[in-house]
Amino acid sequence: MKRALPVLVLSVAGLIPVWRYEPSTGSTATEATAPASTPSVSSSPGSSSKVVTGTLVPTEKGDVQVEVTYAGDKITSVRMLKQPNHPQTTAAVPKLIAETLEAQSADIDTVSGATITSDGYKESLQAAIDAKGA
DSSP states (O other): OTTHHHHHHHHHHHHHHHHHOOOOOOEEEOOOSSOTTSOEEEEOTTSSEEEEEOOOEEOSSOEEEEEEEEETTEEEEEEEEEEEOOHHHHHHHHHHHHHHHHHTSSOOOOOTTOHHHHHHHHHHHHHHHHHHHO
16 A cells, blocks of 8 residues: 555656647748649759759648759759658758758658658659659
C-alpha cells in the first residue's frame, strides 16, 4: 500500500504531457506567382534560366509546393513555396533540396521522420520537371 500512492502520482505526472500534446496543423506559405493547381513556367529575358512552379500538393500535414530554377537543362535551385509548419519538415527540406540538386531528378530518397512531406515534395517536384519539358 505504501508503494501504490507514489506509483499513482508518477503515472498521472507522466500522462499529463500526453494529454496536453497538440499536433501542429498549420502551414506556412509564401505567395506563389501562378495558380496553385497547375505548374507554371517562366523565363527571364536575356538569360538562359527558367523558373518552374510545381503543383500544389495537399498532404495530411499541410500543403507542399516547390519552385525549380533551371540553367539550361540543369536544376540550379529548388525553393519551397509552401510547406507544413512542422519541426520534422523544417529539418527535412534542406536534405530534400540537396538530394534533388545531386540527382537532378525527383528520384530521391524519402527523409525519415518526414515521409508525408517528402512524398508531397517529390510529387510537386516531378510536376515541375514535367512542366519544364512541355
